[in-house]
Amino acid sequence: MSFKEKVVYQIYPKSFCDANGDGWGDLKGVISKLDYLAELGIDYIWFNAMFVSPQRDNGYDVADYRRIDPRYGTMEDFTLLCKEAKKRKIDIMLDMVFNHTSTAHEWFQKALQNDPKYKNYYIFRKGRKDGELPTNWQSKFGGPAWEYVPALDEYYLHLFDVTQADLNWENPEVRKELADIVNFWREKGVHGFRFDVVNLISKAGYDDDPHAFDGRQFYTDGPRVHEFIKELNMNSFGQDEDSMTVGEMSSTTLANCVKYSGAKQHELSSVFTFHHLKVDYKDKKKWELMPFDFLELKRLLNRWQKGMQEADAWNALFWCNHDQPRAISRFGNDSTYRVESAKMLATALHCMRGTPYIYQGEEIGMTNAYFTDIAQYRDVESINYFQILKEKGKTEADIYHILQERSRDNARTPMQWSKEKNAGFSEQTPWIPIIDNYQTINVENALKDEDSIFYHYKKLIALRKTYKVIQDGDFVAMLEDEPQIFAYRRVYKDEELLVVNNFYDTNANINLEDIKGYQVLLSNYPNSTIMKHMVLRPYESCVFYRKK
């Protein structure tokens, strides 16, 4: 099976299913839900980082890449999970967090002891003569990107949390260590890898950001990044014919992604990019709200679809992940049209060219958390920004509103399995509160209702496996200036797909010129038919198919 037929399901292990009753999800919990995932029909599970970690950034601060965090289980549990998944034709994708390690990692601890070998694993710099930080760069989680170590009289770089020290990829020993880690997991039978912020690994130099911005121009898609990824590919996953990799690309460009994932580039199979998830950032700022700019969203989706196709490169397709608010609360409607808009967003995404990702809970239409108290938040970024926004003079009411829209914790609440205690997630109080709509929005209800969002996802996955045009068809944008409809065609030999999606809660009229021979493959309303002059109902979404 080509990787173009595959669909990935993302599990945030801490919030998926808790089998041992400590309020944290675990691997045994995942094993108990594999039949559910097999029913959905997915091919891969991507697990968010679940290695030994102090959990300052929920596992993205790795202290030991070769061990499962004991709170998730043991290596035996992992082996059993792989075996049980394989029985259900599900593969595993692990998250390689290679831009940085936790400061609790033994490499960093040795660096702190002034061991020259390990100091060279990280990026240490002297402060400037005037007692200033080495550069004016900002951490992605707020505050400066440099931390002073008095015993060394030097600063280390951390693009993320102060406990996430950036690795020095210029050092060949570091690159060898990281390839060895990938090979350690390959030997356990893992062939899928997601590489966390992998386009930040090559730093161009250490100067002040002249625009006093965050410094990203010095480390995004840096000068040696393609060389480093090619080398990692050659020394590890590239040796497996059936490897499947995806790089998470922060603030990247099309020109670079064509190289990261081009079919003949020997770098990665695909890329996650985020431009389409910034269309509601006012002035490009994450913590400034505005309604999403629909025409910009379409322009970006169309641009990336076409640009990647022309270069034979490959997108990972996603609306949701553990760092993003829930898509239905953001681009859909999580009250009156929850079901319709969830299905519409799913269809719009899954029929495009690329590998679709489903984030846990998306398939049952889970919503944002709408927490009302900072004590309910767990994410280091949200907690930092609560303070930062306060210092900037925003009112508490405004800050809560912003967090309700933007916090990463919106996606991190426990999976809602049933209407039982703690949503069937755990016997214990979970590590983060459950959303109180779990009584109605849960897996048990979804499985009982043949019109549920869950079965819509199941159909979309099945369609991808049946129709070559969904896997491999060319993408052709349509109605590009239409302010309410996202429409496109896919074309493969004599097969054609036509996909129309209404992104709003009002009717929309569209004119379609050539409708001959199209049949409905899927819709989120009863009685959808293709017409020259069509009225799409609120959030209506239809997939039409014809064979010439």
Ligand code: TEU
């Ligand atoms: O995220 C990278 C990243 O830059 C984000 O999406 C981040 O949440 C955003 O910029 C903050 O505004 C990856 C992981 O997915 C994320 O969970 C980690 O926290 C981060 O890397 C550091 O490892």
